[in-house]
Amino acid sequence: MRRIISLLLENEPGALSRVVGLFSQRGYNIESLNVAATEDPTLSRLTLTTQGDDHVIEQITKHLNKLIDVVKLVDLTEGAHIERELMLVKVRATGAQRAEIKRCTDVFRGQIVDVGPTVYTVQITGASDKLDAFLEAVGDAAVLEVVRSGVSGIARGEKVLSL
Amino acid sequence: MELLSGGDMVAQALEDEGVEFIFGYPGGAVLHIYDALFKRSKIPHILTRHEQAATHAADAYSRATGKTGVVLVTSGPGATNAITGIATAYMDSIPMVVLSGQVATHLIGEDAFQETDMIGVSRPIVKHSFLVKRQSDIPETIKKAFYIAASGRPGPVVVDLPKDITNPFDKFEYNYPKKVKLRSYAPATRGHAGQIKKAVSLLLAAQRPVIYSGGGVVQGNGSDLLTKLARELNFPVTSTLMGLGAYPADKQFLGMLGMHGFYEANMAMHEADVVLAIGARFDDRVTNTPKKFCPGAKIIHIDIDPAAISKTITADVPIVGPVDSVLSDVLELLSEARKEGGDTDKAALAQWWKTIDGWREHAGLWTKPRYDQSSALIKPQWAIETLYKVTKGDAYITSDVGQHQMFAAQYYRFNKPRRWINSGGLGTMGFGFPAAMGVKLAFPDADVACVTGEGSIQMNIQELSTCTQYKIPVKIINLNNGYLGMVKQWQDMQYEGRYSHSTYEDSLPDFVKLVEAYGHVGIRVDKKEDLEDAMKEAFALKDRLVFMDIHVDPHEHVYPMLIAPNGSMRDMWLSKTERT
Ligand SMILES: Cc1ncc(C[n+]2csc(CCOP(=O)(O)OP(=O)(O)O)c2C)c(N)n1
Numbered sequence: 001m002r003r004i005i006s007l008l009l010e011n012e013p014g015a016l017s018r019v020v021g022l023f024s025q026r027g028y029n030i031e032s033l034n035v036a037a038t039e040d041p042t043l044s045r046l047t048l049t050t051q052g053d054d055h056v057i058e059q060i061t062k063h064l065n066k067l068i069d070v071v072k073l074v075d076l077t078e079g080a081h082i083e084r085e086l087m088l089v090k091v092r093a094t095g096a097q098r099a100e101i102k103r104c105t106d107v108f109r110g111q112i113v114d115v116g117p118t119v120y121t122v123q124i125t126g127a128s129d130k131l132d133a134f135l136e137a138v139g140d141a142a143v144l145e146v147v148r149s150g151v152s153g154i155a156r157g158e159k160v161l162s163l
Numbered sequence: 164m165e166l167l168s169g170g171d172m173v174a175q176a177l178e179d180e181g182v183e184f185i186f187g188y189p190g191g192a193v194l195h196i197y198d199a200l201f202k203r204s205k206i207p208h209i210l211t212r213h214e215q216a217a218t219h220a221a222d223a224y225s226r227a228t229g230k231t232g233v234v235l236v237t238s239g240p241g242a243t244n245a246i247t248g249i250a251t252a253y254m255d256s257i258p259m260v261v262l263s264g265q266v267a268t269h270l271i272g273e274d275a276f277q278e279t280d281m282i283g284v285s286r287p288i289v290k291h292s293f294l295v296k297r298q299s300d301i302p303e304t305i306k307k308a309f310y311i312a313a314s315g316r317p318g319p320v321v322v323d324l325p326k327d328i329t330n331p332f333d334k335f336e337y338n339y340p341k342k343v344k345l346r347s348y349a350p351a352t353r354g355h356a357g358q359i360k361k362a363v364s365l366l367l368a369a370q371r372p373v374i375y376s377g378g379g380v381v382q383g384n385g386s387d388l389l390t391k392l393a394r395e396l397n398f399p400v401t402s403t404l405m406g407l408g409a410y411p412a413d414k415q416f417l418g419m420l421g422m423h424g425f426y427e428a429n430m431a432m433h434e435a436d437v438v439l440a441i442g443a444r445f446d447d448r449v450t451n452t453p454k455k456f457c458p459g460a461k462i463i464h465i466d467i468d469p470a471a472i473s474k475t476i477t478a479d480v481p482i483v484g485p486v487d488s489v490l491s492d493v494l495e496l497l498s499e500a501r502k503e504g505g506d507t508d509k510a511a512l513a514q515w516w517k518t519i520d521g522w523r524e525h526a527g528l529w530t531k532p533r534y535d536q537s538s539a540l541i542k543p544q545w546a547i548e549t550l551y552k553v554t555k556g557d558a559y560i561t562s563d564v565g566q567h568q569m570f571a572a573q574y575y576r577f578n579k580p581r582r583w584i585n586s587g588g589l590g591t592m593g594f595g596f597p598a599a600m601g602v603k604l605a606f607p608d609a610d611v612a613c614v615t616g617e618g619s620i621q622m623n624i625q626e627l628s629t630c631t632q633y634k635i636p637v638k639i640i641n642l643n644n645g646y647l648g649m650v651k652q653w654q655d656m657q658y659e660g661r662y663s664h665s666t667y668e669d670s671l672p673d674f675v676k677l678v679e680a681y682g683h684v685g686i687r688v689d690k691k692e693d694l695e696d697a698m699k700e701a702f703a704l705k706d707r708l709v710f711m712d713i714h715v716d717p718h719e720h721v722y723p724m725l726i727a728p729n730g731s732m733r734d735m736w737l738s739k740t741e742r743t
């Protein structure tokens with residue numbers, strides 16, 4: 001099962017490599033990962049997506065919790081949550097394709113953020129499967145370059161991941 | 164408030180931490196620290212002949228005393244030489260603080276002379292690590308390092324110290340914190356009451372229980388409580404290689420379990436209906452095929468490390484907490500239950516003990532000798548039994564890795580915790596001799612013997628010189644079979660006796676002459692009838708290092724041996740020709 005694990009990490013050099021190292025060392029896979037500072041400059045927020053059965057996910061969360069740099073951890077997929085990923089896609093846009101791409105972008109509530117004589121750069125935000133669906137709709141032949149931010153997530157409602 | 168340089172701070176912090184020994188080796192990046200030690204430290208520093216030996220000595224000092232071992236090495240090759248020792252300590256959860264020099268901060272990343280990314284290289288084999296970037300951070304970082312190393316599930320911590328921050332010119336306020344708190348680190352202090360209650364009712368209802376005790380009982384000082392619990396319940400106890408001695412070798416003790424475990428211990432595990440695992444981690448050398456492990460048992464697992472629980476074998480009753488506190492809670496609940504009329508099933512237990520005694524009778528290593536008594540050659544098992552006799556079972560025994568290690572674990576009947584010191588998790592050849600040094604320094608009046616093989620001893624034999632310098636009179640019991648014996652055993656059993664590079668073709672040194680060159684005593688023993696007297700003589704030489712080069716039967720194998728792959732714990736070779 002796909003899981004979104006989100007953690008508060010000491011904003012220290014080496015902290016990120018400990019998290020990433022844990023996954024390679026123990027043979028777990030990371031599908032996406034993003035990390036940035038939070039409102040508290042001593043903390044970073046790291047969100048990663050991974051695949052595994054309950055046993056594997058339990059081991060992953062236990063080992064992450066053991067890392068001294070990991071301050072707090074939540075498996076967002078355990079409760080209601082909001083998941084977002086940002087994607088920038090450069091697509092071939094010539095002739096009739098230009099209108100077609102524009103229409104498709106509108107359907108996915110994306111934006112064309114850069115225009116060239118033969119290309120559009122499209123920005124789409126949403127859950128990962130929406131981004132996948134856009135790529136499918138546009139078609140492999142048109143896609144020139146894809147940049148995805150990796151998943152960010154936050155729990156719904158009053159629940160807050162903080163110190 | 165005193166103003167100190169970074170180097171002085173390191174020296175002073177070790178002093179304030181109550182460190183008894185520093186095991187180390189100097190070099191460019193740590194010269195400021197060494198100068199500070201020279202000027203202001205009263206802590207004895209042991210200059211080993213290789214950084215690996217320094218880490219093993221510090222590690223074994225810790226295993227024997229329960230205190231944290233301290234290592235000081237330079238950057239680059241000094242740091243990388245320490246890696247094997249750090250990994251050894253990590254695998255066996257031994258508290259150790261390794262101070263490594265680093266190139267000056269402005270040179271980091273420039274491939275400077277003797278630069279190695281020590282934090283990166285050591286990352287997967289440390290509990291935690293610090294790169295100290297400012298002088299003023301030194302005291303608190305060292306305090307944190309000691310706290311992290313020794314608390315929770317212990318482990319090695321690396322503190323990487325760039326040369327410039329230890330320079331003698333810049334001085335800062337020095338204040339060694341009494342306590343540190345880390346917001347992201349809070350090891351469990353008590354087991355969950357509800358789980359402990361469940362465990363107690365399982366224990367009381369058990370028909371065929373086994374207590375499976377591990378290194379955590381030694382590390383967590385749970386030996387007395389384990390002994391009390393086992394005796395109150397009249398349950399059989401087996402121990403991992405790491406846990407030997409935590410429960411004494413009495414009649415409730417089934418011996419070691421696992422790969423080369425006792426027949427009765429492995430059988431009891433397989434047939435058990437309740438297994439109480441304490442500070443053990445269901446290592447693959449214990450479980451054999453996990454799917455076939457303890458098919459009929461409910462498993463109670465006590466461990467300080469939540470990640471150790473249900474890692475390979477799912478626990479029915481997981482209890483996260485320190486061994487000593489959880490065991491006291493168990494004992495308390497047990498006596499409450501008894502007051503209310505609850506008790507163990509005495510009839511079932513009597514039946515269980517009868518079954519166990521039958522196994523003991525069939526193939527127990529301590530029931531009657533299972534190796535050839537009439538052989539003219541010295542059997543390695545017999546050498547260990549002689550060692551046990553001569554030292555009255557009361558020595559500290561360190562060991563290397565191989566057949567000699569397994570024979571020592573099987574035949575030296577450990578009655579106290581912290582007496583059996585070996586590299587169980589990593590299986591590091593070269594561990595035993597420096598380990599013996601660390602133990603002997605901590606307990607100068609005790610008998611300390613390193614049981615080794617001619618292969619392993621040569622991996623850190625340079626320490627003979629260290630023992631000369633600091634007068635460390637350990638005894639080296641070299642079970643010389645002329646082979647990398649454990650490798651040979653596997654080649655005999657699985658590769659039709661093709662000895663691919665497991666012998667030395669007459670290149671072994673004359674160990675007696677070799678140790679004499681360092682000023683020590685060497686005794687060679689070839690004849691069975693000479694062994695006991697020679698050993699008595701060796702141990703009578705209290706203040707000399709004695710190297711006993713004992714030539715043993717080269718073709719002996721270690722049994723029992725679990726049959727893998729796909730075997731369960733009851734599938735064992737019991738001798739070269741006999742299997743279960
Ligand atoms: C550093 C290291 N290298 C290789 C091994 C693999 N190994 C395990 S036992 C063994 C043979 C040890 O030979 P010896 O010390 O003579 O002991 P014996 O088995 O003969 O008693 C070897 C090579 C190891 N455990 N450690």
Ligand SMILES: [Mg+2]
Pocket residue numbers: 565616617618642643644645646647648
């Ligand atoms: Mg050998």
